[in-house]
Amino acid sequence: MKTLYQNTIKLILFALLTVSLQSCIKQPGSWRNDQIPGGKRDDFHKLNEQLLHDLRSSNSDDISNMESQEMLQDKSNLRQIELVGNAAKTTDYDIYDEYYIVNKHRNTDTVGNLSAGINSYKMVYNGITHEMYIALLLPKDKNLPNQEMITAMYAKYDYGWKLTSLSVNTYKINGRTAPELYTLGKEKYDKQHFADARLTLELALQCTAPNDYWQYQHDSDAGKLFQDAAEATVKQYRFPVIIDDVAGQPRVFRIGNQKNSHGWFPVIYYTTKVNIADTNAVKSENMQIGKVINKLLPGITEDKDYIFYSACSKLPLSSARVEHFDMTDKLR
Incomplete structure (x- = not known):
């Protein structure tokens, strides 16, 4: 009975949270980080905190309560949730970028950060519902050489704010993002250090897509340069x-x-x-x-x-x- 009571309380608190996010409908647009209205942003952060807590505790029932009906029906998400849970257990995560979105289009829309220099990016996604929220989470320890990004996408349905997708993928290798590794690989290639360039560009290709929506603005063709370096390595060394x-x-x-x-x-x-x-x-x-x-x-x-x-x-x-x-x- 005690467990049932605790679960009931948690469901009620979660329901109140999702209801509190129903208000404040805006005209189409996107709001990033501190542009998001304070009260709404606080509520989104509570959703993220609940998600990370449930992932770390492997609480599948509570995670299910956060999922949309479509996400629950797609059984491939069980594996994704497991992978994200494994990442969440290895280190503490914090928000890198977040977006509150009122979609203009039903099919495809775009948000992004174009002021991050070489690491500027955009995300092209489907406007599942009129209002959405995307949280990009990275390890709090910025000195970790290898970093994975957790991407949580929420959408507002008539039954509340729910997770619509959850994923984890490589963001940094050896302390560098894909564009930074590409730049390093090109420097090595220009010095005709072809074998070393090939290995560096291979690492760049491993972290070009921290999530399925991600596109680097300065994403030069690392794939082509990798192929050039691989061919030059074979030709030079046989x-x-x-x-x-x-x-x-x-x-x-x-x-x-x-x-x-x-x-x-x-x-x-x-x-x-x-x-x-x-x-x-x-x-x-x-x-x-x-x-x-x-x-x-x-x-x-x-x-x-x-x-x-x-x-x-x-x-x-x-x-x-x-x-x-x-x-x-x-x-x-």
């Missing part, structure tokens, strides 16, 4: 590349990006003639590789905190397991 400066001539056959708690960094896969079981010998050879890898792949260790290596007993040409030994080199 993998596998022999490391002539190391006895035994290990061969680099692949490069990629790998994640740890500090960010994303290069990983170098190579074949070695050293017995993989003799880990001390593998480490000794790897130390020699570390001394010359930046000469072989210019820029690969520059501005990096770590570089990863995977020494393999042979070239993996099939699905069969290949013996390997993985190492991490802390550069700074």
Whole structure:
């Protein structure tokens, strides 16, 4: 009975909150951050706080009470809610940008922040109802190298303000947004550090869309430059590349990006003639590789905190397991 009573109280409080948001209908337009009328903005913030609380506590019943009928009917949203909940449990989130919108069009409308320099963006979305609210949430800890954006979209129905979509996606990698990573990748490409440029542009492509509506205003064609860098890398190196400066001539056959708690960094896969079981010998050879890898792949260790290596007993040409030994080199 106690639990039932508590749930009833919560439902009543939520109903009162949604009712309080019914007033103040405006002419078509959009209001961002402190442009949103104070009382209405406070109520929206309470919705966000309730959402984050329920996500952290994995309270599916309370989250369901916040969802629109259409969102509840789409079972694919269960997975999205799980993913957003996982992100909400890892760190505290705060509002980055928020929009109260009275839609002019039924189909497509646009809001955005065009005063953020290289990170200026717009969002193109469907006007589901006449009044909507969008909250973009980022980690409170701005020093986190990898940051995910939570996007909560609410719409006002005849039965109250309800969630109409919820998502999470990558916003920053290694402390940089997609346009910032693109700029860095272009600098590396212009220096003809093609392999390093390719890896940087690959990271840029991972965070070009923090949500399904997002478009960067200064979003140069990172995809095309990535393809150019990849083709230049293949043409320049023709993998596998022999490391002539190391006895035994290990061969680099692949490069990629790998994640740890500090960010994303290069990983170098190579074949070695050293017995993989003799880990001390593998480490000794790897130390020699570390001394010359930046000469072989210019820029690969520059501005990096770590570089990863995977020494393999042979070239993996099939699905069969290949013996390997993985190492991490802390550069700074």
